[in-house]
Amino acid sequence: MYKTKHFTDSLFYQMELTAKYCRSLGVQVFAKLNFPITVDEYSAMDVIMLHDGICQRELAKLILKDRANTGRILNTLEEKGYIERFVDTKNKRLVRKMIITDDGKKIFKKASDILKEHLSSIPKILTDEEKETLKNTMKKLREGLKQEVEMKI
Amino acid sequence: MYKTKHFTDSLFYQMELTAKYCRSLGVQVFAKLNFPITVDEYSAMDVIMLHDGICQRELAKLILKDRANTGRILNTLEEKGYIERFVDTKNKRLVRKMIITDDGKKIFKKASDILKEHLSSIPKILTDEEKETLKNTMKKLREGLKQEVEMKI
DNA sequence: ATAATATTGTTGTAAATGCAACACATAAAA
DNA sequence: TTTTATGTGTTGCATTTACAACAATATTAT
Numbered sequence: 001m002y003k004t005k006h007f008t009d010s011l012f013y014q015m016e017l018t019a020k021y022c023r024s025l026g027v028q029v030f031a032k033l034n035f036p037i038t039v040d041e042y043s044a045m046d047v048i049m050l051h052d053g054i055c056q057r058e059l060a061k062l063i064l065k066d067r068a069n070t071g072r073i074l075n076t077l078e079e080k081g082y083i084e085r086f087v088d089t090k091n092k093r094l095v096r097k098m099i100i101t102d103d104g105k106k107i108f109k110k111a112s113d114i115l116k117e118h119l120s121s122i123p124k125i126l127t128d129e130e131k132e133t134l135k136n137t138m139k140k141l142r143e144g145l146k147q148e149v150e151m152k153i
Numbered sequence: 154m155y156k157t158k159h160f161t162d163s164l165f166y167q168m169e170l171t172a173k174y175c176r177s178l179g180v181q182v183f184a185k186l187n188f189p190i191t192v193d194e195y196s197a198m199d200v201i202m203l204h205d206g207i208c209q210r211e212l213a214k215l216i217l218k219d220r221a222n223t224g225r226i227l228n229t230l231e232e233k234g235y236i237e238r239f240v241d242t243k244n245k246r247l248v249r250k251m252i253i254t255d256d257g258k259k260i261f262k263k264a265s266d267i268l269k270e271h272l273s274s275i276p277k278i279l280t281d282e283e284k285e286t287l288k289n290t291m292k293k294l295r296e297g298l299k300q301e302v303e304m305k306i
Numbered sequence: 307a308t309a310a311t312a313t314t315g316t317t318g319t320a321a322a323t324g325c326a327a328c329a330c331a332t333a334a335a336a
Numbered sequence: 337t338t339t340t341a342t343g344t345g346t347t348g349c350a351t352t353t354a355c356a357a358c359a360a361t362a363t364t365a366t
Contacts, residue, residue: 007199007265011284012175018291019172020217021298022165027354028302040322046160057344064173066324067345093332093343112160125297126290131164134290137283138171144278145174149181152325180324193352210314220315222353246313246362305355 029118035111036080040065044073045082045100045108055088055095060153067153074098082107182271188264189233193218197226198235198261201251208241208248213306220306227251235260 007013026039035042040063047062048054054062060070077083082104088097100108126134160166179192188195193216200215201207207215213223230236235257241250253261279287 006203007268008196008203011279011288012179013196014288014291015168015172015175017217018295019168021295021302021304022168024304025298025302026165043161043166050159050161055344064170068325068347069323071345071347072322091332091343094330095344115160122301123297125294126164130290130293133286134294135164135167137279137287138167140283141278141287142171142174144276145178148275149174149178151174151177208314219354221317221355224315224317225352244313244362247360248314 029115033111033114033118035114036107037077037082037111040073041077041082042108042111044070044077045104048083048098049100049108053088053097055090055097057095057153061151064151064153077104182268186264186267186271188267189260190230190235190264193226194230194235195261195264197223197230198253198257201236202253202261206241206250208243208250210248210306214304217304217306230257 023039030037030039030042037045044059044063047059051058051062056070056074057067059074060067063070065073074083074085078085078098082101083098084101085096085098088095176192183190183192183195190198197212197216200212204211204215209223209227210220212227213220216223218226227236227238231238231251235254236251237254238249238251241248
């Protein structure tokens with residue numbers, strides 16, 4: 001019937017499908033283990049710890065959520081007492097930076113340990129080599145797409 | 154500081170980042186070219202044409218959106234006159250099936266042509282081999298994750 | 307036969323998301 | 337100096353999404 005390649009066979013569409021499985025797995029694991037934070041909050045904390053003195057917009061660019069969304073995630077993390085925010089300057093501009101509190105570090109460490117233990121119980125689907133190749137190729141794809149897609153962050 | 158692998162280095166998280174670029178590219182292209190349908194509606198039409206006589210829930214499972222969401226997408230496609238729905242039976246159960254109307258086929262063809270032309274103007278980021286490997290590995294990952302993740306569809 | 311269970315689709319609702327508009331401060335240009 | 341442009345963060349709103357509850361029907365168990 002349709003000889004041309006279908007959109008649903010395209011790399012972009014299949015990437016979306018695959019990401020949905022990954023995301024669902026993350027959400028379900030976090031809910032199942034009764035974490036006091038969501039996947040997104042956990043990811044944000046991870047990025048903050050990796051980038052000392054990061055400001056909100058830089059964080060937004062790294063987690064690929066817009067500024068509004070990023071601000072809201074930080075609001076809830078602050079309400080929970082896992083981060084503290086303060087005003088600083090970057091290039092002589094006022095920015096809001098944040099640090100992980102001791103409470104936050106404790107929760108993060110605990111979550112990481114439980115997560116690692118739980119994930120190790122999931123059977124290995126891909127070989128280490130396949131995983132590495134996959135990550136490298138996706139990184140290359142992201143680098144290329146950065147030129148084509150405007151992310152409005 | 155943190156010697157253990159970070160969550161943001163994980164395959165799952167990087168998949169989410171990469172998928173966001175892909176999704177944004179799709180949305181932006183569709184908006185830029187003034188299509189009368191969204192990416193999701195286009196994908197749904199593509200899947201419907203690939204699977205003749207598919208019912209709503211089967212469609213939902215393929216596009217990985219829940220039944221509610223799938224029903225709503227079909228509502229808008231029906232309102233636009235691009236599909237027609239009718240009641241049928243599957244395993245002696247009442248189900249709603251759908252067909253693409255002539256109008257729908259026309260729009261889909263037009264969108265496909267414009268899309269192909271536009272996408273060909275985007276510089277090649279990955280080689281054909283890289284793309285194939287990537288798609289195959291993602292498919293393998295999805296197959297494996299199907300055992301671990303419940304999709305509630 | 308009756309009750310319990312399962313399948314399909316819809317409705318309602320809360321949460322997440324994206325985007326535009328705004329406020330504020332600084333840098334650059336006139 | 338005054339105006340214009342840029343960078344940062346917040347607010348509001350519309351859309352998307354996930355999830356639970358429900359209705360209707362069919363299957364299975366008791």
